[in-house]
Amino acid sequence: MTAFGFIGTGHLGSMLVKKFVETGAIEAEEILASNRTQEKVQRLAKATGIRPASSRVVAELSDVIFICVRPLEVRDVLSELAYLLDFQKLVVSVAADVSLENMGALCPARLARAFPSMASEKLQGATLLAFGDNATREDRGLIVGLFQAIGKAEVVEEKDFGTLADLTSCAPGYFAALMREFVLAAERREISAELAERLVKQTLLGTAMLLEEESFAGLIKSVATKGGITEAGVKVIEREAPGMFDQLFQTTQARHEQVMKNIEGQR
Ligand SMILES: NC(=O)c1ccc[n+]([C@@H]2O[C@H](COP(=O)([O-])OP(=O)(O)OC[C@H]3O[C@@H](n4cnc5c(N)ncnc54)[C@H](OP(=O)(O)O)[C@@H]3O)[C@@H](O)[C@H]2O)c1
Structure with a gap:
């Protein structure tokens, strides 16, 4: 069983958790989540049945870790947990403008970027995806499948994320x-x-x-x-x-x- 972790349960992180659970793309018991402000993740856990935890526990126990914090917060999160984010883990960041290269300089995990749209709240969002060179074929299949469950997923060139995000997320x-x-x-x-x-x-x-x-x-x-x-x-x-x-x-x-x-x- 794959264990999924979410670090950051703000607007986007909590929408993703809710929709992955509601659609059955991920079972609630397969999800651990953390948030800087505890009440937010506790509320989400109550609503969805997922398990709240510290970010350290999320990183330690999850195979796939979604980083759902703001762009300027990614560095702190990844460098603090880098010792746990080894090549056995797949880290998927949803943060705008934090490149795969930026992430690769902070941790040795397998890497992907996802840029979802709040339209996925209605299961109709288009999510942009890009994968690091170290991501496996299974990683690609898994992440594409998850985002297809809550809309449409498009694997695109990472360099086009900014312009394409205007067409989807904004x-x-x-x-x-x-x-x-x-x-x-x-x-x-x-x-x-x-x-x-x-x-x-x-x-x-x-x-x-x-x-x-x-x-x-x-x-x-x-x-x-x-x-x-x-x-x-x-x-x-x-x-x-x-x-x-x-x-x-x-x-x-x-x-x-x-x-x-x-x-x-x-x-
Ligand atoms: N919103 C969108 O439509 C959208 C679309 C595509 C991509 N994104 C990307 O998604 C990311 C999150 O956006 P958002 O709109 O969800 O922002 P948000 O509502 O501010 O959520 C960010 C969450 O991260 C938490 N956080 C910050 N530092 C943390 C840490 N060190 N450990 C654990 N949790 C931490 C914050 O906790 P607190 O409760 O303490 O503030 C907050 O709940 C951004 O990078 C953005 O580029 C957003």
Whole structure:
């Protein structure tokens, strides 16, 4: 039986534990978890049946250890537990901007990075995965399988994590921000914001379902008849949006570079 450990049960760590247990991807009794603030992990244990423990015990008794702390906290966690994280262990970090190379300099374990999305709360998130050279074929199969259970898993080039994370992990926030602007524009046209939000949300859900079988271009084609109203609206988006999205990527890329610099500065 594989033993799984989670260090850090904040927003992401607790979501992963809950969803892996709920979907049966991992049995509750196979999971040990620790958190800096005890109450948080105790609450999670009560809700899911997993076992709370210290990080040392998690590292000692688990075969696969998920590191779910913030990027600038990874160094402390890995260097403190390095003596337990040998080649027998698989360490999977979910932290943004902490590279496999950064992790490899801190502990000799087999390594992987996962970048999940909170959309996995609804079993629909896309998780980005990258593996260290020392990860085995079994490691890859195991981790891909776990994240497939709570959405879709994509093994990608580690160098693309930053840009791709905008499309997956950050995107629920971006979509919500865009739709809020849509609602606010309707409100400026004297439509109640509450009614507009309700209608947009329902339409968004239906659109997501249509997109299960349709490309974006295909859906635009079927909704925007030639010379019609929707086509005129789509043209406005095609004119205005490229600059906004280019700026978004530039801004988030600069933030990633700053965080990576801060991580390098911890050496
Ligand atoms: N949230 C997302 O949508 C998302 C998506 C993809 C990746 N991520 C990555 O996931 C990581 C966690 O993000 P989050 O949103 O879950 O942050 P969070 O809610 O702040 O969770 C971090 C948790 O780590 C705990 N922690 C910190 N240092 C610790 C230590 N030394 N030992 C044990 N536990 C420790 C914190 O404990 P306390 O209770 O004491 O604060 C906190 O509960 C980040 O690296 C982020 O890049 C997040």
